[in-house]
Amino acid sequence: MRYTQETAKIMSKCEIAPGVFDITVLSPVIAKSARAGQFVNVLCNGLTLRRPISLCGFNREQGTLRLVFEVRGKGTDWLSGLKTGDRLDIIGPLGHGFTLYDKNKKAVIVGGGIGLPPLVVLANHYGENATVISGFRTSSAAILQSDLANTGATTILCTDDGSAGFHGFTTQALDDYLINNACDVIYTCGPKIMMRGIARLAQENGIVCQVSLEERMGCGVGACLCCVCATKDSKGKHFKRVCVNGPVFMATEVEWND
Amino acid sequence: MTDMSVKLCGVKLKNPVIAASGTYGYGLEYSEFYPLSRLGGISCKGTTLHKREGNPPPRIAETPSGIINSVGLQNPGVDEFLNVYLKKLKIQDIVVIANIAGNTVEEYCAMAERLQESQVDIIELNISCPNVKLGGVNFGTSCDSVAQVTTEVKNRTKKPVMVKLTPNVTSIGDIAAAAADAGADALSLINTLTGMRIDIRTRRPILRNNTGGLSGPAVFPIAVRMVSEVAKRVSIPIVGIGGIASWEDAAEMMIAGANAIQVGTANFHDPFACVKIIDGLKNFADSLGLKSITELTGTLKEW
Structure with missing residues (x-):
């Protein structure tokens, strides 16, 4: 079972x-x-x-x-x-979780708001080879920063209002980061609009990107087909179940414009 | 020790508890919790002649004591059902009910013919899905169309045909009688009631399909009333569906007139709902000293 x-x-x-x-x-x-x-x-x-x-x-x-x-x-x-x-x-x-690669790979982990928690396990895995970019509305909403730092990962905090860290969105921070830093894999979880931006940056830079999606869910085990998301492949568009095919998908598989 | 087995249009079920269509896929997901052979039967996900992608999400929302859904019959089509899923199910010692839905009478017939040579035990005619533009509930809301699709499908298959009724009608008794007169071997009721939820901030319906089918404990009293009403009008077996979440609910539904019952939304709340209902019903029947669980059916003492 x-x-x-x-x-x-x-x-x-x-x-x-x-x-x-x-x-x-x-x-x-x-x-x-x-x-x-x-x-x-x-x-x-x-x-x-x-x-x-x-x-x-x-x-x-x-x-x-x-x-x-x-x-x-x-x-x-x-x-x-x-x-x-x-x-x-x-x-x-x-659910189908993240695919982890060798710990020596350079991973960039991008979390927005309450999308950050599932990414902490990734920071643990990659340790010093991880850079975690996390974004929040404001400094008081920022969470898990010390947990992330304790993994040995480099942390970049972003706030929409500039009350702490980088004043701006995680997409801008990632764009800046990729100019001067090597990156083998990107992981992201957060608001869909943010993940879409992260996925686009990953694609432009030719970097593998895994995204963790969210949808209103029924059974949680794949039986009811309620929590689907739009995906695409060579045969066209398909609805896949976030609860069992995901929540983690390859960014290139997701139909972001749906 | 009560004999829990029941007969449904000639098919023996080891107990009267069937997993309801649409909530249980083709059973394989729940076999990761318990052996499917515990169940009386499984009514498979509504299947169409051709593959369907279904409606865009969100497809589900919580409601007071229930949910609304608008999946829209996403399924791989009847051929993949037969070639992949039915084979996996039939090795698990379980009665399989194929729930079929069509856009036209011809599609229902084509599927019935396809199922004729299969190991499917019973065909459940889904003329009550509220979430598709063509077919579905449109067949289930007038006596004439219910009779027509039932007659046509019966002419194309020797398998027992159970007609699944929608509650979104003025007189469920008239619809039930039309299906029975047209040759239905059994009736199952109720499918979902059409409902809606709105996000007050965006003023948009929560479901992308705008409306959806209401199920769960909220609809249980409606289902009990409708089963009791239909039981007075027809003499063919009735499978009671609608908000059953406990063995007490199952017993209530059987007393109202159901020969067997289906459990749907409760599976989301508790993945072990079906087996808990089977065990609870067995204890109850034992405590009453019943020889057979069938002794419960239709024993309502109306005022």
């Missing part, structure tokens, strides 16, 4: 930016087989649909998963009210 349903105890919880929560749950079976870029589907009290939350980290020895989420609606609002010791019904590990 590839998927597991676990009752996961919350081991720790903190609010790392206004409305953004960082929880660690004990979920040994899922943690054991989890991979970078995968997600879990979390049951929220009183709601019909589970909420997909990407893995910000997993520890196979301790059997824990780290989930970082932003309060966006009823489900995440309920989740944010839970306390240490409470239990969550989760299924996982779900």
Whole structure:
């Protein structure tokens, strides 16, 4: 059986930016087989649909998963009210995650807002060979900067309003970075408009780019065909399932203009 | 120990719980949670004569006690269903119901003929999909068209034909009677109710298709009422569908008149919903001392 349903105890919880929560749950079976870029589907009290939350980290020895989420609606609002010791019904590990290359490759990791959490696992993998460009509206919304720095990665913080770091978008920061730096692979997760810009820069520079997409989701396991995204290949346009064909796709596969 | 098996138009199901079309793919995803052989049957994803890409996303939104969806019958087409998915299903000891949808009566017939020589156990005639422009629910809303498509398909196949009804009609009893008179071997009801959600900030519908089909616990009481109404009008077997999320719901649906039930949206909430319902229903029947679960069907004591 590839998927597991676990009752996961919350081991720790903190609010790392206004409305953004960082929880660690004990979920040994899922943690054991989890991979970078995968997600879990979390049951929220009183709601019909589970909420997909990407893995910000997993520890196979301790059997824990780290989930970082932003309060966006009823489900995440309920989740944010839970306390240490409470239990969550989760299924996982779900989805096709990131493809990792040799640790000596130069990776540039670009995250926008709440798209950043699933990319932390990548920074861990590439360590000093990673450069993480992360963008936020403003300095108080910035998250996970010390986690990223602790991996040994170079971090470039961007804010839309210039209140911290580079004043501008991650696309501008990446464009500047690529002028003087080598890069073998780009990974990105964030608002679609940002990922489209990152994908275009990657293509212009001939660099492999993997994107992690998001869509309103039903079953989370590929059965219901609700969470599709437009993709393209030599035979034309196809809707693929974000939950099992993704959430990670090659940027060249995505139909960005849909 | 209650015998949980039921007969549905001559086909023996090991229990009355069937995974509902559209929520369960071709079953393979859920076989990563439990063996599909636990189920009474599986009603496969709505399949069309040719491959369909479906509607653009978003295709799903949460609603009070339910969801609306507008997938629009994305499927690989009947040939790939037969050559790839049916083979994988039939090695798992499970009753397979093929749910077929067409744009025209001719397409329904062509698919029925294609399925005739297959290992499909029952054909479920989907004349109730609310998310496609042609066909679908358009066939299911008038007695004449229900009768016509049922008669034509029955003429083309020896397989049992179960007609899946839409609740988006004035009189479900009249539609059910039309299908039964036209030779349907069984009826399944209800498909989804047409609904809509709007994002108040953008003032756009959440679903890209604007409208979608409402399912989940929100529709359960409507489904129970409709099954009980149809049970009074027809003598062919009824498969109750609509918002069943617990064994108590399943029992309620059977008491209302269902011979078997389908579980759909509940699978999203709990991937083990079907097996929990089977186990719960079994315990309940055992505690009542029933010899057969069929003793529950149609035992409603109306006021």
